[in-house]
Amino acid sequence: MSTDVTGELIYVSWGGTGRGAALRAAYDQAASAGQSLTYLAILDPPHFSDLDSGLIELVAEELDWLLNAHMRTVAEASYQQVESTKVVVRVGEVDDEVEALAKAPGVKAIVLGAPVDIGGRSVHDLMGALQTRTGLPVDIINPDAPPLT
Amino acid sequence: MRFLAYAEAGETNFLEQELSVVVLLAVAAAMAIIVKRVKVPYTVALVVVGLIFAFFPNFVDLDFSPELILGLLIPPLLFEATLHLPWSKLKADLFPILLFAIGGTMLGTFAVGWIVWALVGVPWLAAVAFGALISATDPVAVIAFFKSLGVAKRLSVLVEGESLFNDAVAFVAFTLAVSAASPGESFGIANAVGDFVVVGGGGLLVGLVLGWFVSEVVLARVDDALIETTTTLAVAYGSFLVAEEFGLIFGIDGLHLSGILAVVAAGLVVGNSGLRNTSPTTRITLEYFWEVLAFLVNSLVFLVIGLKINLREIDFAENVVNVLVAIGAILLIRFIIVYGFGAIHSRVQPSRRVPRPFQHVMYWGGLRGAISLALALLLEESDFAPEVVDTLLIMTFGVVLFTLLIQGTTISGLIARLGLSGIEENQRHQQEIQARIYSRRAGAAEIGRLGKEGVLFSSMAKAMQATYEAEVQESRTELSEHFGTHPELEVAMLLQARRDALVAEQSAIGEMVRSGFVSTDVGHHLAVELHNRLAALDLIEERWETNLKPPGKLDN
Numbered sequence: 001m002s003t004d005v006t007g008e009l010i011y012v013s014w015g016g017t018g019r020g021a022a023l024r025a026a027y028d029q030a031a032s033a034g035q036s037l038t039y040l041a042i043l044d045p046p047h048f049s050d051l052d053s054g055l056i057e058l059v060a061e062e063l064d065w066l067l068n069a070h071m072r073t074v075a076e077a078s079y080q081q082v083e084s085t086k087v088v089v090r091v092g093e094v095d096d097e098v099e100a101l102a103k104a105p106g107v108k109a110i111v112l113g114a115p116v117d118i119g120g121r122s123v124h125d126l127m128g129a130l131q132t133r134t135g136l137p138v139d140i141i142n143p144d145a146p147p148l149t
Numbered sequence: 150m151r152f153l154a155y156a157e158a159g160e161t162n163f164l165e166q167e168l169s170v171v172v173l174l175a176v177a178a179a180m181a182i183i184v185k186r187v188k189v190p191y192t193v194a195l196v197v198v199g200l201i202f203a204f205f206p207n208f209v210d211l212d213f214s215p216e217l218i219l220g221l222l223i224p225p226l227l228f229e230a231t232l233h234l235p236w237s238k239l240k241a242d243l244f245p246i247l248l249f250a251i252g253g254t255m256l257g258t259f260a261v262g263w264i265v266w267a268l269v270g271v272p273w274l275a276a277v278a279f280g281a282l283i284s285a286t287d288p289v290a291v292i293a294f295f296k297s298l299g300v301a302k303r304l305s306v307l308v309e310g311e312s313l314f315n316d317a318v319a320f321v322a323f324t325l326a327v328s329a330a331s332p333g334e335s336f337g338i339a340n341a342v343g344d345f346v347v348v349g350g351g352g353l354l355v356g357l358v359l360g361w362f363v364s365e366v367v368l369a370r371v372d373d374a375l376i377e378t379t380t381t382l383a384v385a386y387g388s389f390l391v392a393e394e395f396g397l398i399f400g401i402d403g404l405h406l407s408g409i410l411a412v413v414a415a416g417l418v419v420g421n422s423g424l425r426n427t428s429p430t431t432r433i434t435l436e437y438f439w440e441v442l443a444f445l446v447n448s449l450v451f452l453v454i455g456l457k458i459n460l461r462e463i464d465f466a467e468n469v470v471n472v473l474v475a476i477g478a479i480l481l482i483r484f485i486i487v488y489g490f491g492a493i494h495s496r497v498q499p500s501r502r503v504p505r506p507f508q509h510v511m512y513w514g515g516l517r518g519a520i521s522l523a524l525a526l527l528l529e530e531s532d533f534a535p536e537v538v539d540t541l542l543i544m545t546f547g548v549v550l551f552t553l554l555i556q557g558t559t560i561s562g563l564i565a566r567l568g569l570s571g572i573e574e575n576q577r578h579q580q581e582i583q584a585r586i587y588s589r590r591a592g593a594a595e596i597g598r599l600g601k602e603g604v605l606f607s608s609m610a611k612a613m614q615a616t617y618e619a620e621v622q623e624s625r626t627e628l629s630e631h632f633g634t635h636p637e638l639e640v641a642m643l644l645q646a647r648r649d650a651l652v653a654e655q656s657a658i659g660e661m662v663r664s665g666f667v668s669t670d671v672g673h674h675l676a677v678e679l680h681n682r683l684a685a686l687d688l689i690e691e692r693w694e695t696n697l698k699p700p701g702k703l704d705n
Contacts, residue, residue, distance in 0.1 A: 015692070015693050020639050020640050043693075047692045047693075048692065051688070055684075055685070055688070058681050058682070058684070058685040059685045059688050059689060059693075061682075061685070062682055062685035062686055062689060063685075063689055063693065065647075066643065066644070066647060066686075066689065069643060069647070070639075070640065070643055073639060073643065077629065077632065077633065
């Protein structure tokens with residue numbers, strides 16, 4: 001990470017890269033705040049637990065490739081530039097994975113990219129839980145962005 | 150006046166048949182142009198024209214026997230359809246597809262058969278034969294709409310997969326019922342199931358073996374677009390023939406296997422494994438060849454169907470009730486199959502349940518076509534009484550006409566009403582801009598070529614190229630702004646481009662193996678890796694990109 005950045009913004013998604021508007025908004029937010037941006041993609045149990053470990057590893061690798069390409073596309077299109085970006089793909093529960101990543105020094109805020117309920121739990125419950133567990137501000141980025149259909 | 154003046158009355162000669170085919174192809178081409186304007190399914194238009202031909206019996210004189218339709222026209226149609234059916238997607242929905250195709254067709258055979266037996270009064274075996282032949286769905290008209298409306302690939306795979314397998318099941322059930330009607334034969338459920346397993350399983354096996362041979366031995370080792378394309382044609386007809394004449398070829402008296410299932414299996418293997426072993430040039434040649442052949446064969450099948458129906462000879466007053474009974478029976482039983490088996494499937498495999506709107510399209514999109522009619526025409530050679538055969542033929546024609554003319558013309562409205570039309574205005578606009586960029590670049594390249602070859606003055610070529618370049622730049626800016634307003638389109642494009650790129654990587658690996666730059670082992674290892682990448686991409690598209698609702702809640 002570059003030394004002149006003022007912290008890190010974590011953009012969390014557990015599906016629906018199609019909400020490209022949310023990633024663009026997160027990118028612009030990080031650029032305006034002079035923060036680095038980490039795209040945390042989580043392959044969560046409700047959707048991926050039936051896959052065997054080999055297959056889920058492949059999905060994670062391919063998703064990593066795609067999200068890196070997506071991040072570069074967003075960077076190309078943006079008028080502002082984020083000093084440092086990275087993509088992290090994890091397999092597990094959303095709360096646990098966000099908490100694990102948020103422990104790293106320099107993380108300033110968390111934004112959720114998919115304002116949808118998860119496994120029968122409302123996204124607002126999740127926000128509250130993440131705030132408690134990480135002690136960081138958690139928000140839904142660009143909640144009016146059109147969902148992927 | 151006779152259209153083909155040189156032919157003697159009543160005489161059918163080769164030139165006459167050839168000219169008739171030419172006339173039909175010209176009509177097919179004309180219809181293809183017309184339907185682009187009037188938004189009617191191409192196959193529906195062809196059947197209507199074929200029906201009109203019946204009033205001009207001397208216009209074309211073509212004698213397509215049922216065997217010829219089945220043996221010459223059906224194999225390439227099935228092969229082409231399976232060639233583009235991705236195994237990864239078919240595998241994901243194999244359970245519901247087989248449930249609808251096997252369970253549904255068996256239920257349809259006996260339930261429709263029972264209704265027809267009870268209400269029309271034809272013999273039980275003839276009614277079962279009718280139930281079987283009318284259970285074969287034909288997705289050609291529906292799939293054409295799916296493509297133009299941008300319907301989800303999963304729905305397309307469900308409809309095509311069900312149709313391919315139920316054609317085979319219907320064919321086997323039909324053959325068993327007709328055979329049982331022969332003197333000295335009987336129809337027992339245990340025997341029928343045993344025969345079904347042998348005939349169906351044997352056909353599948355023949356197709357798998359021949360498909361594997363062509364994929365791994367020919368397509369993987371030969372790098373010649375013409376030879377490879379010819380080989381795929383040979384395997385399409387060869388698998389059908391070997392399966393149907395298995396007993397004759399291998400000296401097992403009277404053993405016939407399912408030719409249709411053999412073609413389906415061979416097409417799946419070649420499409421999913423064989424094509425990956427071909428160079429990009431071969432792939433393009435092969436795809437164009439099969440696209441043209443499918444268009445030609447489809448046109449002929451539906452025109453010939455129209456010709457065979459011969460409206461002038463049908464006594465409508467006498468048969469209208471029978472036809473209405475048949476239509477009512479297929480609509481009722483199709484309803485039970487789609488929603489009943491759909492409910493069973495949802496319980497067994499909740500994570501893969503077929504969404505309710507998809508079920509509506511599967512129900513109303515269950516059109517009947519070429520296979521049903523070809524099988525009905527085969528009844529003429531059965532041991533059923535001629536008046537029974539006539540009744541069943543007219544009922545089949547009635548059902549096919551109803552499904553094509555009523556269901557076929559209203560299915561697009563249903564798809565739109567259910568909100569399943571994937572191409573929205575934003576996406577259409579994006580495609581328009583992309584197409585403009587692509588075509589202008591092609592224009593600029595052509596100008597460049599003409600300039601280089603001295604056909605155009607160099608200064609003129611440069612000026613024209615610069616004008617093109619300015620237009621391309623303008624379109625690029627427009628595309629970028631469009632993505633800014635609709636970022637979700639950007640991701641769909643990213644996924645499609647990634648898929649194309651992985652397929653191109655596969656072809657490149659195949660080319661390196663063929664030219665000896667890398668060993669077969671290394672090539673195989675890399676090909677498997679890319680295959681896995683594509684499978685992973687399918688999963689991402691299916692689960693990650695539609696992850697806004699948990700699976701199982703997508704339809705409500």
